Amino acid sequence: MANPTPDVPSVPILLLGDAGVGKSTFLSRLTLGNTAPSAPFTPTPLPTLHDLNQPFPFDIRMYNRPYRFEFSDTSSPSNYTLLDPAVIVLCYSIADPASLANLRTKWIRIAEDHFNPDDRIPIIVLGLQRDVRGREDYRGSVRPSAQGSSPPLPSSGILDTTSISDPVDDNDSDNNGDDEEEDVKPLNPRTFTYPQEALRLAQEMRCDRYCECSALTGELFREVVEDLARTAALTTTEKGGRTEGWGCVGM
Known part of the structure; x- marks a missing residue:
């Protein structure tokens, strides 16, 4: 992985959550790029990622300057508890309500104990596998x-x-x-989990943002990346990426 030039901010982002909730699929879709809202979405086979290649870089230009976001998850070749993320993303599967419950009982505690004792790191709740919810009929x-x-x-x-x-x-x-x-x-x-249910839990955990998408179909994927990018970019400023007050912002 090529190192960014000195004037390009590098923002480490850590994805936490149960195995099988869709973190790898999300990262696979991310490595394809082409996330600009003006670019039409086209179905594309997702590449296979190798954990040894973490962190996965994502280069973007916003606010009239370039940024590099480096994504890691719990399969990082380094012990993920030893990483120093600037943004934490708590991931769950919309198709598995137990994975949402585990955000409260397990992953938010890990995020706070290992990475955020001074409450300075923005925490985002991300619902994955959104396409499952759309296939339920009225009965x-x-x-x-x-x-x-x-x-x-x-x-x-x-x-x-x-x-x-x-x-x-x-x-x-x-x-x-x-x-x-x-x-x-x-x-x-x-x-499956309804969005208002997950948003309420994110608010109770005092997270900064809630968003959801389907990395498989691409539904809301660009919007989620844009949301993550804004938060990550703000961590490089004096203000930081935390949401003001205790409110949790929904996408």
Whole structure:
């Protein structure tokens, strides 16, 4: 990895969160660049990243000057607790409510104890795998993806359905009940997290910002990167990147 020139600020950013929530996919999408809002999004195969190459650099120009953001996560070849991040991103999977709960019970404590004892580092909560939420239909079942089949939802054990059957008449329940149960798998109401639920938790943890995206489909990805970039750039100023007061700003 080439070192930035002396006049280019380098901002280390650390992603924390459970394994499997989508941190690697987010970083893979980030390495492709092309995040400018004016650039049309095109589906592109995501590269495979190697942990030994951390931190992953991301160069951007904003506020009429260049910046380099260096992203690491818990798979860093160095012990991540020994890193010195300027921004912390707490990641969870929208498809796995337990990963959101773990932000409160585990990851915010690690962030505060190891990196932020003086409360100077901005902390952002990032919801990943947003595309899962968009595939729920009004009956609480999961629709197949546009390709005709849906990838399994992490930690849910719920199968995607291919159709929604008509309501079964009571007189035919003995004959058709088993078939309908096979055709439609109800979605556990706790299979995914709503944005207001995660925002409330971020506010309770006194984090600075909340945002969410799907790195797989690119939905809101550019907006999230722009949000992260603004916060990271502010850490190089005297004011810093913390949100004024105790409010948590939603994207």
